[in-house]
Amino acid sequence: MKKRGRGIATIMFGFGYGEGFPDHSIAAIEIKEQGPILVKTAAADVGQGVLTVLTQIAAEVLRVAPDRIVLSAGDTALTKNAGSTSATRQTYFTGSAVQKAAEGVLALLYHYGSLALHCNHPELVVKDGRVYRYDRPDHFMSYQELARLAHEKGELLQAEASFFPRTDAPDPETGQGERVYVAYTFMTQIAEVEVDTATGLVEVLRFDTALDLGKALNPQAVEGQIEGGTVMGMGMALMEEQVIKAGITLNPDLTGYLIPTALDCPPFYSRLVENKDAAGPFGAKGIGEPVTIGATPALANAIYAAIGIRFFELPITPDKIIKALRQEQGTNG
Amino acid sequence: MQIRLTVNGEERVVETTATTRLLDLLRTDLKLTGTKEGCGKGECGACTVLLNGQLVASCLLLAPQADRAEIITIEGIGSAEGLDPIQESYLEAGAVQCGFCTPGMILASKKLLEENPRPTVEEIRRGLSGNLCRCTGYHKIIAAVRLSAQKMADKGEGKDE
Ligand code: FES
Ligand code: FES
Numbered sequence: 001m002k003k004r005g006r007g008i009a010t011i012m013f014g015f016g017y018g019e020g021f022p023d024h025s026i027a028a029i030e031i032k033e034q035g036p037i038l039v040k041t042a043a044a045d046v047g048q049g050v051l052t053v054l055t056q057i058a059a060e061v062l063r064v065a066p067d068r069i070v071l072s073a074g075d076t077a078l079t080k081n082a083g084s085t086s087a088t089r090q091t092y093f094t095g096s097a098v099q100k101a102a103e104g105v106l107a108l109l110y111h112y113g114s115l116a117l118h119c120n121h122p123e124l125v126v127k128d129g130r131v132y133r134y135d136r137p138d139h140f141m142s143y144q145e146l147a148r149l150a151h152e153k154g155e156l157l158q159a160e161a162s163f164f165p166r167t168d169a170p171d172p173e174t175g176q177g178e179r180v181y182v183a184y185t186f187m188t189q190i191a192e193v194e195v196d197t198a199t200g201l202v203e204v205l206r207f208d209t210a211l212d213l214g215k216a217l218n219p220q221a222v223e224g225q226i227e228g229g230t231v232m233g234m235g236m237a238l239m240e241e242q243v244i245k246a247g248i249t250l251n252p253d254l255t256g257y258l259i260p261t262a263l264d265c266p267p268f269y270s271r272l273v274e275n276k277d278a279a280g281p282f283g284a285k286g287i288g289e290p291v292t293i294g295a296t297p298a299l300a301n302a303i304y305a306a307i308g309i310r311f312f313e314l315p316i317t318p319d320k321i322i323k324a325l326r327q328e329q330g331t332n333g
Numbered sequence: 334m335q336i337r338l339t340v341n342g343e344e345r346v347v348e349t350t351a352t353t354r355l356l357d358l359l360r361t362d363l364k365l366t367g368t369k370e371g372c373g374k375g376e377c378g379a380c381t382v383l384l385n386g387q388l389v390a391s392c393l394l395l396a397p398q399a400d401r402a403e404i405i406t407i408e409g410i411g412s413a414e415g416l417d418p419i420q421e422s423y424l425e426a427g428a429v430q431c432g433f434c435t436p437g438m439i440l441a442s443k444k445l446l447e448e449n450p451r452p453t454v455e456e457i458r459r460g461l462s463g464n465l466c467r468c469t470g471y472h473k474i475i476a477a478v479r480l481s482a483q484k485m486a487d488k489g490e491g492k493d494e
Binding site for chain 2 (some may be wrong): 223228
């Protein structure tokens with residue numbers, strides 16, 4: 001028989017290293033006499049899209065199209081510490097550092113612009129790669145020309161910034177602290193499943209997500225991360241299991257260690273809640289880990305709703321479901 | 334030993350050995366690094382190429398098995414100036430995250446759409462089930478294939494007129 005059930009999970013996730021660790025990111029932006037605007041950051045993109053978002057942030061602050069920006073990502077000769085791509089922190093930390101560096105460069109554009117055009121900075125327009133006086137739009141200087149002006153003075157049209165928010169170590173007795181993490185992301189997910197009581201197979205029919213992320217800098221990428229993270233959580237709930245015996249992994253491959261394929265994954269419906277309550281770039285918060293964590297309890301609850309059995313060990317594989325159903329029948333009958 | 338094969342429409346003569354994998358011939362000898370190595374044992378689909386029109390895992394084939402064959406790799410699909418509709422759709426649908434699975438996914442999508450120009454969602458899932466992705470939830474990849482089908486159909490109709 002096929003039985004359906006729905007399960008819900010809500011989580012609150014403090015991101016960044018937190019707990020008083022010296023968590024920070026340093027970024028720099030340089031405008032040269034030629035070529036695109038260079039953003040220097042060590043932030044690593046592993047598929048979550050941080051480099052796209054950093055490009056957007058720099059472009060937004062510097063008032064140019066994103067294709068005017070290039071990143072030197074992970075080049076240790078050019079970049080300084082951005083911290084790890086972990087702890088759901090890169091958009092928040094490096095995003096903030098890039099925003100601050102871009103603001104520094106924007107201020108320099110006003111500075112060199114007012115020198116070159118002999119006016120006060122409120123009289124200037126800085127936009128689309130050009131600087132000009134409000135009343136003389138045809139008489140403009142490009143950002144690159146201002147870089148040349150800076151070089152003539154022996155200076156660089158470059159700004160470096162760091163983002164280094166304070167957090168506090170929690171009290172060892174109570175676990176409490178004034179600011180244990182920089183901010184919190186909130187999420188609720190609902191999973192709908194169909195459990196085949198003959199085979200123990202769980203089919204995930206759909207996932208609905210509501211994510212309070214402050215501000216979605218790139219809504220499509222956010223959805224992508226929700227979907228990918230949820231599928232990792234689904235894998236953890238239903239199939240991913242590292243089998244270790246005497247210190248040796250017995251299934252170090254994708255035939256023995258199963259991860260979800262296109263056949264296993266449901267459609268996703270996501271709602272992004274833009275409730276700005278944190279100091280991230282444009283109000284954005286981190287979402288990487290929270291979106292991987294809710295799926296497992298939501299699925300465990302959905303399975304419970306379908307067949308009335310609680311599982312306390314992951315993954316909830318077909319053999320465990322069959323065994324539990326048989327036991328139940330035994331005790332009932 | 335020497336083998337002769339056509340790669341992305343270009344005839345190539347390559348000096349190789351009996352134990353070289355097709356994947357290494359492509360990546361190392363021909364410098365076509367768009368084809369990826371995920372698992373190296375036929376489980377993930379990252380190394381997918383088309384060999385005489387069939388989807389194959391290039392990590393499981395030896396180079397001499399491709400003697401006289403016609404190979405299409407991701408480099409043979411579209412170009413930087415003129416993307417293939419499938420590539421365009423992947424971009425538009427947001428189906429590329431880290432991009433490691435993408436070359437194989439796109440070749441699998443191409444093969445699927447060649448055989449079945451209007452696949453259902455279930456047929457798309459089945460058609461891509463040999464290609465693993467760890468970043469997306471496949472949702473946007475499936476959307477990309479549907480969009481490709483739409484684009485190709487629109488183009489086809491344009492031709493008829
Ligand atoms: S690398 Fe060939 S299938 Fe994984
Ligand atoms: S996009 Fe990263 S594996 Fe598919």
